[in-house]
Amino acid sequence: MTVTALGAAVRRKEDHRFITGKGQYTDDINRPGQAQAYFLRSPHAHATIKGIDLSRAKGMPGVVAIYTGDDVAADKVGGLICGWMIHSKDGTPMRAGPHPILAQGKVRYVGDHVAVVIAETLSQAKDAAEAIVVDYGVLPANADTSKAQGAPEVHSEAPNNTVYDWHIGDKAATEAAFKAAKHVTTLEIVNNRLVPNAMEPRAAVGEYDAGNDALTLYTTSQNPHVARLVLSAFIGIAPEHKLRVIAPDVGGGFGSKIFIYAEETVCVWAARKCGRPVKWTADRTEEFLCVAHGRDHVTHAELATDAEGKITGLRVKTIANMGAYLSTFASSVPTYLYATLLSGQYAIPNIYAEVDAVYTNTAPVDAYRGAGRPEATFVVERLVEAAAREIGMDPAAFRRRNFVTKFPHQTPVIMMYDCGDYKASLVKAMEMADVKGFGKRRREAAKRGKLRGLGYSTYIEACGIAPSQAVGSLGAGVGLWESAEVRVNPVGTVEVLTGSHSHGQGHETTFAQLVSSRLGISIDNVSIVHGDTDKVQFGMGTYGSRSGAVGMSAISKALDKIEAKAKKVASHVLEAAEADIDFKDGKFTVKGTDKSVDFGTVALNAYIAHKFNPQELEPGLKEGSFYDPTNFTFPAGCHICEIEVDQETGVATIAKWTAVDDFGNVINPMIVEGQVHGGIAQGVGQALLEGAIYNKDGQLVTASFMDYTMPRADDLPSFDVGMTVTPCPSNPLGIKGCGEAGAIAAPAAVINALTDALGTEEVPMPATPQALWTVIQKQSRAAIAAE
Amino acid sequence: MYPFKYQKAATVRGAVSLLGKAEDPKLLAGGHTLIPTMKQRLASPKTLIDLSGAGLSGIEQKGRNIVIGAMTTHAEVAASPVVQQAIPALARLAAHIGDPHVRHRGTIGGSVANNDPAADYPAALMALGATVHTSKRKIPAEEFFAGMFATALDEDEVITKIAFPVPGKAAYVKFPNPASRYAIVGVFVAKKGSQVKVAVTGAGSGGVFRHTAMEEALAKRFNPKSLEGVATPAADLNGDIHASADYRAHLVGVIAKRAVAAAMA
């Protein structure tokens, strides 16, 4: 039997299914009698709905039903919720406006859901939607984060469009640190808004079983159990035992499929109401308009240093755009997922952060790959790089002077770093990147008319989300443990039921590797079951790089129990005392003898139950576990970007990329590298290419790939990826998590390289050719003026 | 998409007669512009007349011209030994349109008929002094392009082929839109004997245009240096989120120099 060890770079088991087109995505699911839903969406960013005339539309061919906000209200269907309570400085709870699944009286962004048309075909639904007459009273709108406070009111519940004004850290101590500082570095930072753009757009099929009065929702979700909980307990669709949520193969999420959306809720509600299965698949434009966007911060950031180049304080004021409604976890992203990471890899004695969350007439903003941590890393790493340059220190040396070196380390902003070796990853990355040879490469580039720069990003993130009591005390509405159930079949094959959800991460392989290495069976004899609330009892899903650290830890705990019970069974089969049984490489052996029995035989004996007294030892071999982590995990590392700017055109080309990450123990290095590559691609996308742009009327200008620049292979260099390992002490497997690192590290590395190349700190994101050309023009005008 | 009738023409005459008879017709070539606009319900022709069976694809050298059938795909032009040998700049232009899907469906006739202000081919037609052959006449490129998405074509007229005179030296350099990869600025430079033509696509608010100031400078001396100080007024140029009119004006100068350098190489 071939065992696949932890640390083996085996190919992904699931890929054959995906690359041969045999995956089963939500849009592949069709139910008998199914009708198609189409959403009539607001063309205005802000308007009252004075009336909706459905009379002509209702008579159109193929129309099954048309529902509006009035029907939702009449059925007493609850609104969408935000599951994390944040309190303002004065202790008052955040001020959230209602978030109905179909607009009631008012629309608040372009794409807001006005009505749903359900028809025999999608074309008929669209035709009928065109026949709906909506009488809008257009209101002035605002999409601009920095202008939100004072702009037309989006929700009457949130005066001044402010959801909360929150803070963290010691204000007085930080002010004192700044007063005493030798040097203060100040940056104005805009963290650009991004559209997640998973390859698979969102989709849903709702179905009602009148015989059992039960509902099923197939949906593109990263966490089907959380979706069921919210739909059931808060929105009131059906009690949990009457609602099954299935998230089958899901083609990428990046956070955007964590949230509970209006469309899927409408599908499952309408299925019962109209008595037909109801299907909806977003087209790409709908995804651009209505999927939860990411980032969108405006920040004033300052760093205080003393005469020795030690950081003495960090202070930020951030305005975070929430969009027009609070999405499921929106409130936590710019607070506990952001400001708690502002210490970076550094021992900073004083930190104070203020965050205002604001409503605007834009799509809701929520967690997107990294969620708060990319924004924090960008602030810290831009400040550190700029400070080093201002005080005339080498940026690497400045970092080393300020690194945390003793663990555990308590930061002033909640987090307790458990382990790490920041110097090791920096040194290794500098060697791999040949930082020594950079001067020569820069001079050579200058001869070709190119400005070459080098930038670091020594990032940290908090993953393995999260200890339930800790997040509960910070306002989370849920616990963040994970569950696992290991079912051993009589023939010795294994099914693992997990509350984690794979939508590209490769769980079917890595989770099977854990089982294989522990039980000594082939990974082909292990199947990973996930994504169905009728199969898996409960789970919290996949996001925040938690599936390894938390999800696999739960499996590991369940495997401990399997092993313990199997030993008992083996002791009866081998007729030896339990204490004398060893389990290794899939074999139970009586210590000091050659008497042994393999795992499969023990499994069979557990089920036939002939060799032991079932009154003393229960038959069967199935164990479960709920694992709650003891701490966050803290992946960290160093990325180095070398970039060249064409002075004539402003085009930036990444010449070299080095990444050295510490993810703790690694299960499958090939999959980890893939995660790093994808993360860097998204981070480079944010830094150089991507940006959601709304015009002053609140129209999304970048609503298609013709205008929204997704990173492509030829935008990226070949990545040089290395690792250092400090095993994580906070979970049984020593795993930290790798899913978001690239996206967290990359933007600062790129912009630090560009600011180095151009010799100015004023480089905006995304640093498009036009943006860089504008910077270069400004510099040459300033140079001429100076002469 | 709204419902429509599909008809396939077996000949150019057949296509023309269908254009005259059918209700609200539109010719279908590669469909790479037409079909997406129909899907978005921005266009709603009642009849589509497919040209794929009308015998309009193929590339041949006829005397001092390269003649390309209207239904020839970008991939065919890019891979054609005839084009590569006679007008390598044209083959390279075709090789950088869109992505492989687009190049294997999109056609030269469709591109030219559509006259997207950011399309690549119009610059080649203008700089090379090409002639557009239609079902009823021959139209010089100069007269064919009539502003953004507008051409000299009549409603019942079908492009059959395009004839490109072989230049002495030529090059096309494109500064792509980072998102769509259409041209933000594309400059085609062609030199034939003492005559130099410089055509700019992507930048002009009226679509492709000849840059006569550059042509005069280059006619004196065909060298990138000749373009130094030759202005491109921003007033007539497009501006969008990717490139303001000023940036485009600047890029026209930079890209033109690179095109001249490439033509000399």
Ligand SMILES: Cc1cc2nc3c(=O)[nH]c(=O)nc-3n(C[C@H](O)[C@H](O)[C@H](O)COP(=O)(O)OP(=O)(O)OC[C@H]3O[C@@H](n4cnc5c(N)ncnc54)[C@H](O)[C@@H]3O)c2cc1C
């Ligand atoms: C993703 C994408 C990227 C692209 N990138 C580029 C790019 O970088 N550069 C570029 O230049 N182009 C680009 N294109 C455009 C593409 O290359 C085609 O040239 C364009 O779509 C039109 O050609 P078609 O054959 O598809 O024409 P169709 O879409 O079939 O037709 C276009 C129009 O021309 C008319 N028409 C077609 N043939 C004739 C004819 N023989 N006589 C008269 N009228 C006719 C049609 O009625 C229609 O109005 C891109 C397209 C896509 C979808």
